[in-house]
Amino acid sequence: EAGVAQSPRYKIIEKRQSVAFWCNPISGHATLYWYQQILGQGPKLLIQFQNNGVVDDSQLPKDRFSAERLKGVDSTLKIQPAKLEDSAVYLCASSTPGGRQGRYGYTFGSGTRLTVV
Amino acid sequence: DQQVKQNSPSLSVQEGRISILNCDYTNSMFDYFLWYKKYPAEGPTFLISISSIKDKNEDGRFTVFLNKSAKHLSLHIVPSQPGDSAVYFCAAVGQGGKLIFGQGTELSVKP
Numbered sequence: 171e172a173g174v175a176q177s178p179r180y181k182i183i184e185k186r187q188s189v190a191f192w193c194n195p196i197s198g199h200a201t202l203y204w205y206q207q208i209l210g211q212g213p214k215l216l217i218q219f220q221n222n223g224v225v226d227d228s229q230l231p232k233d234r235f236s237a238e239r240l241k242g243v244d245s246t247l248k249i250q251p252a253k254l255e256d257s258a259v260y261l262c263a264s265s266t267p268g269g270r271q272g273r274y275g276y277t278f279g280s281g282t283r284l285t286v287v
Numbered sequence: 288d289q290q291v292k293q294n295s296p297s298l299s300v301q302e303g304r305i306s307i308l309n310c311d312y313t314n315s316m317f318d319y320f321l322w323y324k325k326y327p328a329e330g331p332t333f334l335i336s337i338s339s340i341k342d343k344n345e346d347g348r349f350t351v352f353l354n355k356s357a358k359h360l361s362l363h364i365v366p367s368q369p370g371d372s373a374v375y376f377c378a379a380v381g382q383g384g385k386l387i388f389g390q391g392t393e394l395s396v397k398p
Binding site for chain 2: 174278
């Protein structure tokens with residue numbers, strides 16, 4: 171099966187600019203996640219969607235970050251305006267119960283590396 | 288509040304020897320744990336998991352041990368190979384299915 175697709179792979183922007191990331195999950199996976207991984211730390215959940223509804227966005231900095239999941243499939247994550255501390259890898263994942271990826275069937279994309287200068 | 292901790296940022300072992308990566312957690316409600324492997328410029332890939340009803344799960348060269356009383360799990364790789372060099376993340380499944388990750392341990396396997 172095709173994996174989780176993310177674009178772009180890399181992005182460099184100046185602080186106060188805006189940026190958007192795109193994710194296409196595995197077909198049929200109802201749950202989609204965005205994680206932020208800062209260098210030297212583990213990934214941290216930003217937002218979780220079930221189909222096109224938000225399940226958990228408690229860790230999303232809503233004053234600058236927004237996300238949507240169109241028609242329960244693709245998702246975009248936007249940062250506006252960006253700060254230096256937003257430099258990180260943004261990982262998208264999708265899941266479905268069972269399968270070879272453990273009970274929760276998580277599959278991660280390759281991520282988008284954002285550098286804010 | 289770090290609920291999942293990997294206290295060793297790095298580990299170096301000789302090819303053919305055993306690699307032991309450790310992970311501690313604080314929330315006794317966690318009942319499912321996973322290990323992920325991450326190469327540079329790639330997303331984490333699933334390695335092995337364990338449910339709290341077990342204390343051991345094995346898959347080829349990889350074995351995960353869970354000690355619930357100590358809130359501790361470990362990943363054993365035997366024998367270690369140079370291709371195992373990567374960052375390893377321990378994760379617990381939290382509310383709603385979200386993953387709570389440790390900080391990661393960078394494993395280097397030297398020929």
